[in-house]
Amino acid sequence: MKTGKQSFSYSPAPVIEASGTAGGPFEAAGSMREAFDILFDDLYMGMDSFEKAQQKLFETAASEALRHGDFSGSDMDLLFAGDLTNQMTSTTFAGRTLGIPYVGLFGACSTSMESLALAALTVASGGADRVLCGTSSHNAAMERQFRYPTEYGAQKPPTAQWTASAAGAAVIAAPNGKQGPVVTKATIGRVIDRGIADPFNMGAAMAPAAVDTIDQHFQDFHTTADDYDLILTGDLGRVGRMLALDLFAEKKIDMPEEKLQDAGLMIYSQNQPVNAGASGCGCSAAVTYGHIIKGLESGNLSKVLIAATGALLSPVSYQQGETIPCIAHAVVIEQPKGGGA
């Protein structure tokens, strides 16, 4: 199952049996409305704090995934999930609600693919029959933790990204003839730090990690960009994506511009004031489990490499003068020929 230096090959390839997504009002006004199962029209989502609203987002995405597969929580052997709130309370409190044996994961925004890669490993190795995995983020909960409370109206430079209020979850299962896209490969990233210290330019900090992991993935599997319909990063934003393209060119890795897309540039419409694009653990999860899965099921896509990137800083590490260490984990999702596993 270990392949090359940093990768897993899954055999038999676990199937994504069901998935679910949830978003907030700003996401409802974006360009990927159709990717969401549930859209809340208020940022509090019926809860009394933004952190609890994020918990609600994750619980909603999880229960949509369960509903689509006609499952209850007790059908899941494990929950692999995480988020960016301090001590990941939004996820762990959702774990309390769901009651599923819980493995907490932290890789900042890379947690979306970290959780999928480990869920697939556990299912492929026979450690579980079914695993629920996913991530969430909430704009107002993250803004006040990492920067300023939204009410302060602090200005941001054009390189800054906008945390999406979104969540995505999926049920990963042993194939056994089940229908759905399959998880075939994954590459676990290293911590990469090129000395960027500006938390308002996360895209620049994360781009080298994305390129390092995608490069390693190509080496481990002897593939190139040609082998995929789409290479999706999440979330480099506009600045990070351009830098990633430059870095691929510098390394002489062929990466056609139209093939490298970024979840942070897909979720909002052009006229929304999100500076360099979206970010947040829930962004790549919602785009993957909402939009990409639909593309695979409809036949528009057949093989996608998703590299989720995370900036592993904290407000304290920034205040102590540290640079921003970053990571990217990549997963390959394919639609089996004939549409079923």
Added chain:
Amino acid sequence: MKTGKQSFSYSPAPVIEASGTAGGPFEAAGSMREAFDILFDDLYMGMDSFEKAQQKLFETAASEALRHGDFSGSDMDLLFAGDLTNQMTSTTFAGRTLGIPYVGLFGACSTSMESLALAALTVASGGADRVLCGTSSHNAAMERQFRYPTEYGAQKPPTAQWTASAAGAAVIAAPNGKQGPVVTKATIGRVIDRGIADPFNMGAAMAPAAVDTIDQHFQDFHTTADDYDLILTGDLGRVGRMLALDLFAEKKIDMPEEKLQDAGLMIYSQNQPVNAGASGCGCSAAVTYGHIIKGLESGNLSKVLIAATGALLSPVSYQQGETIPCIAHAVVIEQPKGGGA
């Protein structure tokens, strides 16, 4: 490999090929001095912040584990690790130093066994040949994050626990005739919350999670306390351990008092002012990889069940009036007959 409802059986059982530990000055004065490979005589450990000192602790434990096995970082396929600082910067910054493909895990103090359980799963499934795993904690970094800066001299009630400045790491490998104790089983816990809201009584909050996971472990493997030389919790402290014994009795689960020991009651001496005992992600890791491994290798122990417990609160969740959700993950470590794998 899935066994019962919440457990893994590892076959072939991965071996703990090497381990390393590091501690601070308070730990040097404790009753488990011999469990530490390196003891720092200053709480800053040569760094300029407590958070970076914690990073240094983990890097030291990791490099001791590598040194004992005559390894370099490049011999490790993966690093499974985590801690309790916000966004786990102490661990992720150590991941940057070590350069090993990194899987961040968060389960508060249960991360010590969460990381061992997943490392063993990955090795047993052929996903990696060698995995480095471990956890760390630092008294002053945690005190100022969760409670007050130490300098404030805030008083604590007798039920409060003392965060250990400690780290433990281990190299988990495919057996292939290697020497060392082996990881044979694990049970992944559910999030359990019995309504305790007092962060100065974590032992009471965590005891039900420890009992739930140990009970489930016994059910999944049809075992009892008789099947183990020692059942080690980490870290319930004095209050939590007494409550756990009461809960076992209430559930009519036989649990001889002398068999249930707690890492939080082993690391310090009686005359150190640690109230109800030690806690922190590094405590159970240092006791396991320092003390327990030595006991297995010397033949004093042959089969140990270690249930690491975590309190999944944050200062924000406490301030928002939430109770404390807890979790426990359990791992069985055995010494193969004849001393080798």
